[in-house]
Amino acid sequence: MGLMDQVELPQPVKYVFNWGRKYSLWCFNFGLACCAIEFIAASTSRHDFIRHGVIPFAHGPRQADLLVVSGTLTDKMAPAVKRLYEEMPEPKYVISFGSCANCGGPYWDSYSVTKGVDQIIPVDVYVPGCPPRPEALLDGIIALQDRIQHESLKDRIAGRRLDPVTLGADAPLALEGR
Amino acid sequence: MSDLDTKERIQPGTAPGEDVAFEIHGDGDFPTADMSLSIGPAHPATHGVFRIVLEMDGERVREARPVIGYMHRGFEKLAEYRDYRQIKALVNRHDWLSGFSNELGVALAVEKMMEMEVPDRAQWIRMLIAEWNRILNHLMFIGSYAIELGAITPMFYAFREREDIQHLLESATGGRLHFTYNQPGGLKIDLPKGFLRESQRLSTVVRERLPDYFDLVLGNEIFQGRTKGIGPLPSDVALSIGVTGPTLQATGVAEDPRVTEPYLKYGEIDVPVPVGENGDSFDRFSCLLRRIQASLDIIDQVHDHVPPGPVNSKLPKMVKAPEGATYVRTENPLGQLGYWLESDGGRTPWRLKMRTPSFSNVQAIPYLMEGVLLPDAISILGSVFFVVGDIDR
Amino acid sequence: MTAISSGATTYIAQSVSLFDGFDGFVLPLVLKIAFVLQLFFVVPLVGGYLEHKAMGRMQHRRGPVEAGPFGVLQLVADGIKFIQKEDVIPRAADRWVFAAAPGVAMVPALLVFLVIPLGPGVFALDLELGLFYALAITSVSVLGVLMGGWASANKFSLIGGLRAGAQLIAYELPLILAAITVAVQAGTLSLVGIVEAQAGFMIPGTGINVWFVFPQIVGFGIFFISAMAELSRPPFDMPIGDSELVFGYMTEYTGIKYAMYMLTEYAGMITMSALMVVLYLGGWQLLPGVPMPGCEGAGGLFDCSPIGIALSVLVTLGKIMALVFVMVWARVAYPRLREDQLQRMSWLVLVPLSLLNLAVITVFKVVF
């Protein structure tokens, strides 16, 4: 990561680089709870997200590009998730999968549950559902790929330095439909 | 080993602050120390966030200490602040692979407290879906256990079947994992048209595909080499620890509340209970596989029994269990699930204590893992079937 | 015997022909380097793609589809991604060893491609000791693995590295014994010579031409198993066994360094398959006793027209991919062995068997 976060790359190079990142999302499944089962379902025969270049062969965080936080994040687990996220090399993406990871879900009033993974790590795509069906994850992945294709790595890294957590929000205050 | 003396160093996925004591063996110029290997909470083998700290002498495990609580969400406390309808939606999440059986337990407890009559049709349909749910659960474990032994393919086949079954159950309940289909006094709504026919068809399909698992996994010599004689659990030890479900049945004890204390209509049909001999990893797995066949047998019998009629009885506007307490146990896919429900007559339970099968099953892990090799430890870990949420609640 | 080896030597003289059109010294060298590099970077990618697809279909799914038509660019996308990744070196790691290890693993894998003959004249170098060179240099790779495992300062890496080392030692022996048996039968260590020997090998007493896989089916099996074990391909993937050791010696590697390890693994698959093709499956011969169209010379395999060369290369690549497919097939079908079972299998089964094989073939050779 020396050059790429300093210099805005020329368009064709950027296109190819973005394309590479888009179709090679090695995925570290942070399977925490129920949603992990639907995550596995999304990786198996019927849905098979390997079609989209999401390769679930990254067993450790070092090789991963995409962290799918699927399930309830407890306060006891939160440091480990943060640590794993930090162990992933840049550029890295996070999908928050399911209500628990989005903001606590059914355990909104529990004393031991972290109310949303975006409190500790930045999230790129939120997939709603409890648990979301596998197709919903595919939809989230396609949305993420769309985002990767059009992003600028320089802006991404620079933005992360400024505001590490709210990177996921495009326009945090402009609520749609209000 | 450059990092034996740097205790602060943390492996991927370990939480900091875990104090590890080292024991030095031998003396003179070349003493050896045990290595503490922390597996989990985020490790590919633990399917969830279960953590085991292994004290290793080379590749041999000297001591295994399960560390639980990474998935503790305070279910029992949350249940005290939710009315019975809301609890039903909550409890299917503690063992996320057997949602229907969990909510069935709560429904049975409330019905017992309120002395409610449940229509026959509802009971038969409950059995039908509970058995499908059991198959869903077992298929998942067949896949994940194979993955732990390095065989990736059974998972893909198992999930193909799972998708079909989930599609079937979704057409009736609307959910894929969390069905929320029970309610005190019966079921929320009757089955859609064609459900029973589809269920019958699917039961033949799954039955036809089962030999694939026997051929691909159970009959494989490498698999047998990895599991036969690994982690044998004597039946008396299993009983004293409180192990239930397929893990207990693998030791040769045919304990199953569906037979010994029939609930619903299990008393009216023939419930096969497959048992093993040695209680080793191989037996545990083969029990699991044969339990799928048993469940299919039950499903086929249920199809002939479902009577016409209503599926729910009239409920009061607000379900309130009368003052008192009750205990209900059901055979969940992983073992016996017990709910101790205590009520002070209000709209929420005063206390809902859960006796979850996974929690009892993992108590056997330190016993089983003593003195085995690291790969065998993984083989044992996968064969003592548990769901982390069910351990920690 | 002499006829064969003399044939080989005359052939070697001709075999430079692919690069002969260019005068001088530099250009052929550049061409040769380019040839080896493209072999190294393209063929493993094809193998990787084949693995993705075959695995997918055997698991009742489709494998990559979106990246490029039919997903053929999946591994290219992976490569482009890996060069953009941040390069992380753990603070406690032994920096230089950590950084050098993937290179140490990769360079030997690259060098093996020098001697692999894909067709008549289609190779960079024909050594008299080609087989010896190939076997010697493939075992250097494990040094990189051991270095990586040690330098990562991670317990999983260390165990993985040590397992890889132990595995290599255990399986090098049956591998070499099996290969030696072929050399004994062919009477040469030159890989091209072995191909030629197979084109001329008849079942004694008959005029039927067969490849070495027929007399040496046991040796082929031993070589295949040992090659899989040496490459730590599943079901012998204990060094990177994910359910035990996260990712073994690769646990701490990111980005381009990790990609180098992966490339090494796939290149290893290709070179080992290529060696098996040369040693047992008749090289670029389409079927035993069938001369290649457009070719003359010994067994109808040499002195080829450009079309003949192209066909030969295709045949070799096809055989290599078939062997890669079998490796993938085994990966899909089997669970992983345990480390001690693996060692036991090597020392108690494969080594005695390969010695027996050697003895039998030698006797056979002497008698006929």
Add this chain to the structure above:
Amino acid sequence: MAATSPPGTGLLKGLGVTIKHLFQRPATLMYPYERNELAPRTRGVIALMDENCTVCMLCSRECPDWCIYIESHKETVPPAKEGGRARTRNVLDRFAIDFSLCMYCGICVEVCPFDALWWSPEFEYSEYSIDSLLHEKEKLRAWADTVPAPPPLDDGAVLPAEVADAIEKAEKERELAEAKAAEEAQAKESGAAGGAATPAAAAKEPEVEVKAGEIDQETFDQLIAEGKSERIARSKAKAAWVKKEKARLKAEAEQGGGDAAAPAAAPKPAEVHVEAGQIDQETYDQLIAEGKTERMARAKAKAAYVKKEKARLRAEAEQAAPSGESAAPEAEAPAKKQLSEVHVEGTGEIDQEVFDQLIAEGKSERIARSKAKAAWIKKRKQEQLDQEGGA
């Protein structure tokens, strides 16, 4: 088993099982281009029919997650008749569901006494920002167009009390009418035809199911003119529509020979299946012009498309079988099935025409490409189907 067979058979069997699957068609569903048909009961997203909402707050209070936000104000409605009492009623200002928090248990849908909340199987609403997962009233209303009809119940099922009551009532009315007719006939013929009425009454009343949804415009206008509030007028008009529709269907059924099976097979408006996916360009442009966000506009335009398409298909179906013969839907079903059964490998080729058009429309490349791909596959499928049909 393995103990009796020679060593190695287990290994060979494993190879056999995997190679067997190599030659089978993969079970994969090419998701953005192919979709699972979701069951009508699927809990995908909650839709709101805000005209039914009375702001009773039951859903909000029963929600285990407290993720429903309702705001309202009271309005005084002038008396309906002169000299009457002015009434107050609640007017819904805001109805929002926070789908990032929702646990999809369905309790709100269950408890809603006025059927304002419905489950829709849609699931494609992943967002880049968590704020966008808070769906406001308009968005929830847009989901309502995707709500499928509830599936018919199993044969052994006892119908819900309301439906059973309605059917019973209808039957009674019919019996009365028949009895009356019989009396008249008796009076006319003054013969001993007393037994004739009995079998007619005993014949099973055709079960007519009508999905509430549309309103009877006539009644509605009339009630509005009478000064009724819009909500009441709407609900009454709906009831009127249901009544009329039932009467119509029943009449049709009787026309079709009084066979009990016929009305069930009649093409009910809700059974027309339309694949959501395309958008109604007109609506879309209009909404964009109105300053709506693109996503919102797209969702609404999609819904509008589905609605239009349904209407079209329904019209077609009715044209094909004006009297609701049972043959029409059956004839349609296999044809549709064949289209989905035809297998076309997506090779990544796209329908250039569609692609260019979509790009020209200002779509993002991703969407244009995936749609164009889908269009290509569809075309190929159609071609293949035509070929097969020709052969």
